[in-house]
Amino acid sequence: MPTQAWSVPDVREAEARAMEPLPEGALMDRAAAGLAEVVAARLDPEHGSRIVVLAGSGGNGGDALWAAAKLAGRPAVAGVTCVLVASEVHGPGLAAAKAAGCVIVDATDDDQLGHALDAVGEADLVIDGIAGIGGRPGFPGKAYRHHLAALLKAVPPDAYVVAVDLPSGADPAGLTPATLCLRADETVTFGVAKPVHVLVTSPACGVLTVVDIGLEMTTAPSAERLIHDDVAALWPVPGADSDKYSRGVLGVVAGGERYAGAALLTVTAAVCAGAGMVRYVGPPVASALVRSQVPEAVLGTGQVQAWVVGPGLDPDDSEQVAAALDVLAGDAPCVVDAGALELLDAPRPRAGARTLLTPHAGELARLLNRIDPPRAGQSPLDAATVRELPVATAARAAELLHATVLLKGSVTVIVPPPKSGLPVRAQADAPPWLATAGSGDVLAGVAGMLLAAGLDPLEAGSLAALVHGLAGVEANPGGPVRALGVAHALPAVIARLLQRPSLWPDEPDDDLEDEEDV
DSSP states (O other), rough: OOOEEOOHHHHHHHHHHHHHOOOHHHHHHHHHHHHHHHHTTTSSSTOOOOEEEEEEHHHHHHHHHHHHHHHTTTTEEEEEEEEEEEOOOOOHHHHHHHHOOEEETTSSHHHHHHHHHHHTTSEEEEEEEEOOTTSSOOOOOOOIIIIHHHHHHHTTTTEEEEEEESSSSSSSSSSOOSSSSOSSSSEEEESSOOOTSSSSGGGGOOOEEEEEEOOOOSOOOSEOOOOOTTTHSSSSOOTTTTTTTTOOOEEOOOOOOOOOHHHHHHHHHHHHTTTTTEEEOOOOOHHHHHHHOOOTTTSSSOOOEEEEOOOOOOOOOHHHHHHHHHHHHHHHHHEEEEGGGOSSSSOOTTTTOEEOOOOOHHHHHHHHHHHHHOOOOOOOOOOHHHHHHHHHHHHHHHHHHSSEEESSSSSSEOOOOOOOOOOEEOOOOOOOGGGTTTTHHHHHHHHHHHHHHTOOOHHHHHHHHHHHHHHHHHHHHEEEEEEEEHHHHHHHHHHHHHHHHOOOOTTTGGGGGGGGOO
């Protein structure tokens, strides 16, 4: 089941319902107890660990202070120092930390800042309780300049950082990249995951641990991330009665005389991902390349269940452009990539035609500037702005074109049309080495195969991004990869993910997945 995340307002409502029958402070005590147990499991039992708590002004800081009180005096704890980073902190939590023997240092006092920096610099484990899910991205300017920047800089590179609810400075809504935050090795959150944990901010969260505090969610999640075990549940696996037609026939309009490699990469990826059949439509050079390297592909038009159109499409190739326009005018599900994005000015004419757009930031900026031109006095959208607002810009394109948008990047977001009511998804499974020519063609081939097998665009895009990223790791772990190598790595990666429950019954959960429940 995907990691599901609920919006901050929905979480607040659930917390309020949970607190109604409980004594005051009981819910915070549950959270602090869970946080303390997670931290205790990360301590060095042989030498003891020096713990530093960075406590802010809200309930998040209160959780951290109460956890400090519960950790003080344990055998594996060499000492607990609570560094206060706000002029006012949670009173009962501070009192409990003092009573438990924690050292209290007020970093907002210039006379104590040096002591605070020394304590942080010697920490083995840092609990980040500066800001919570009610905050904004980044840090308040004056406070940050005065003492917070120095404290964050003092955190040792080998200290284990545990964030309370979210890495301080990250966007709770998960909509903007975490450019100014204290990146965590592990984030402990309470009740359910929030968008910050699964969307574009997720890499800053490290391992995600969810502590059960008794919340009951009555609303639908707003964001999701597929985990590795989801592949076995969602991937189209043939049965005893399957044939090449029932498994899904994918048509591909890609490449041309100048960009023949795109055709080969897209077709190879689709075949290696498990398409029942692939039909390739293209000019002689690209067709000859596909025929020689992928002999199981069929050349020419015919009945298909879905299309991939656009990888390596040459706008000067009138026949390929005409073939692409024919596909877009039809009602078959379609992955629209690269050059074919330039052919879209409005939703596809056949109402209900399922469509997955797969732009990178520059392509999405050009697409939106064409279909939603800037108003007088506004600057055209550029790639940098798309990277700063990936979910918002992808959602705008999804709304205008009645399509699901897969925006490629270090975190790939998959955004359905806003009126669909479906959650936004994000995947961050790929190594940086995957940012290479032809990688997007491979992704398009995998997504197209999944559409042809009958998956909807949100599932197809999410699964394709996940498996494509893992194939990038498999192709050459820790080193450079070429796109064709990624395509060839697909069969082994998919097989391993499908067989995982029976193949590795004793394998640690965090080898393929980074979430645990407490």
